Amino acid sequence: MKILFINSLYAPHIGGGAEIILQRTVEGLQSQGVDVTVLATGPEPGLSLSWVNDVKVYRAGLLNGYWHFGQQRPGRLARFGWHLRDRYNAGMRLYVREVLAAEQVDLVVCHNLCGWSVSVWDEITQAGLPIVQVLHDMYLLCPSSNMFKNGKSCQEQCALCRQMRQGHAQHSAQVDAVVGVSRYVLDQLLHEGYFRGSQSHVLHNGNPASLLNGLSSCAKDSSPLRFGYIGTLSEAKGLRWLIEQFQRLPFDATLQIAGRGQLDYEAQLKKLATSPRISFVGYQKPENFYPHIDVAIVPSLWAEPFGMVAVEACACSVPVIASGQGGLPEIIYDQINGLLCSPEDRDSLGEAMLRLYQQPQLRAKLGAQARASVAALLSLEPMIEGYLNIFTHTLQRKKVRYDSKPISQSV
Numbered sequence: 001m002k003i004l005f006i007n008s009l010y011a012p013h014i015g016g017g018a019e020i021i022l023q024r025t026v027e028g029l030q031s032q033g034v035d036v037t038v039l040a041t042g043p044e045p046g047l048s049l050s051w052v053n054d055v056k057v058y059r060a061g062l063l064n065g066y067w068h069f070g071q072q073r074p075g076r077l078a079r080f081g082w083h084l085r086d087r088y089n090a091g092m093r094l095y096v097r098e099v100l101a102a103e104q105v106d107l108v109v110c111h112n113l114c115g116w117s118v119s120v121w122d123e124i125t126q127a128g129l130p131i132v133q134v135l136h137d138m139y140l141l142c143p144s145s146n147m148f149k150n151g152k153s154c155q156e157q158c159a160l161c162r163q164m165r166q167g168h169a170q171h172s173a174q175v176d177a178v179v180g181v182s183r184y185v186l187d188q189l190l191h192e193g194y195f196r197g198s199q200s201h202v203l204h205n206g207n208p209a210s211l212l213n214g215l216s217s218c219a220k221d222s223s224p225l226r227f228g229y230i231g232t233l234s235e236a237k238g239l240r241w242l243i244e245q246f247q248r249l250p251f252d253a254t255l256q257i258a259g260r261g262q263l264d265y266e267a268q269l270k271k272l273a274t275s276p277r278i279s280f281v282g283y284q285k286p287e288n289f290y291p292h293i294d295v296a297i298v299p300s301l302w303a304e305p306f307g308m309v310a311v312e313a314c315a316c317s318v319p320v321i322a323s324g325q326g327g328l329p330e331i332i333y334d335q336i337n338g339l340l341c342s343p344e345d346r347d348s349l350g351e352a353m354l355r356l357y358q359q360p361q362l363r364a365k366l367g368a369q370a371r372a373s374v375a376a377l378l379s380l381e382p383m384i385e386g387y388l389n390i391f392t393h394t395l396q397r398k399k400v401r402y403d404s405k406p407i408s409q410s411v
Contacts, residue, residue: 001391002035004103006096006120007111010040010059011052013069016232017308018112018136021181021205026055028384039099041115043067047095058099062115063091073262083143087164092116093123100127107132107391110175114139118171130176130398132390133195135185137305140168141192148236148302153325153343157192169193177394179203179387182327185305199397201390204330204376206383207311224252224277225357228293230284231309233261238299238323239269241343245350247275251357256293258284290316295356295363298322298332301343307331314338314374319366321352337366337373 009015011023022038030036042048042059050057061067065082066074074082092115100108100123108124109132110116118140124131139145142161147154157165169192172178177199180186186202189195227246233239239257246255255278260266270280281289286309290296296313298304303326310331313320322332324340332338339355341348356363376382
């Protein structure tokens, strides 16, 4: 089986969890003997070839106003123009055509299409190849990929999003199989009429347990209580909400904020964080971060499709306070491995933090149960096996469909 994976980015360019999961999937499949190739966008013009951990990676220069991976945020007009072209960027089809011709793959697996646009589906279909689409976010419903506007999670598409995604649901009918990394993200797309006729699956992201030692820091009677956030620093992730709630806490505690974001937004957060108990520690590896906190916070304002950071915290026996929307309740179970709060009730986050301070026995119980609660996600093997089954079934289904077509008679 020879597979081409298409995604916005690929290592060492990491925009978020999707790139991490993709790399684990690709390398895991390669270790199983699958012939894998990756096609991602890159900062340089044209098509170039490189190798990452023995995986063949093509990088295509983005045919748009700017490359969408960088810490400098372009102006509003430039961003609008970028998204306008990204509705259907026909020029990116040429890269796909060139790689398909060079690699002669059996199947194409699309992940995040931001930068590529849904035009790649047309090119793959034209080549007569089956398509599997993996859903990590809301890109197919929202140009910003997060269904988040004016500080709130959108309950439905706004008029602009509907216009910018007009016809996309019809294009998605070309996809043979669709995989949601959570039930939530899959159901959202299916509800909007996407992937009619496609085989649908839910396959939660796996995490190699070897990266996470499972050591519990919360069992220690640490003082002050140590809260921590790790992830992208963006408005949708709820950092402003977290900082404001933390600075109102009536007890001794610290907050470590790990991660990177747009430079202007990082500056805003640091200006907001007037407490000396808040520290911005930059990019951190999960296995180095979690042993030094007692409680992890995932305060997403948008409907987080999955939330791998919540899995990682639980794997390290660290209880989690998480926003109870999107795919996060598929990981964090209230009063089992953490507490759920709501962006609609702004004080619910601070109240959850106060509760875990006042009830150390509850905090210890949640930490003790955390690792077992995500045990099924602490291995790559089930995820890799799940994808292999989906790919095999998709190829067989496509072959049956082709073989069952009547042979046309010449007159």
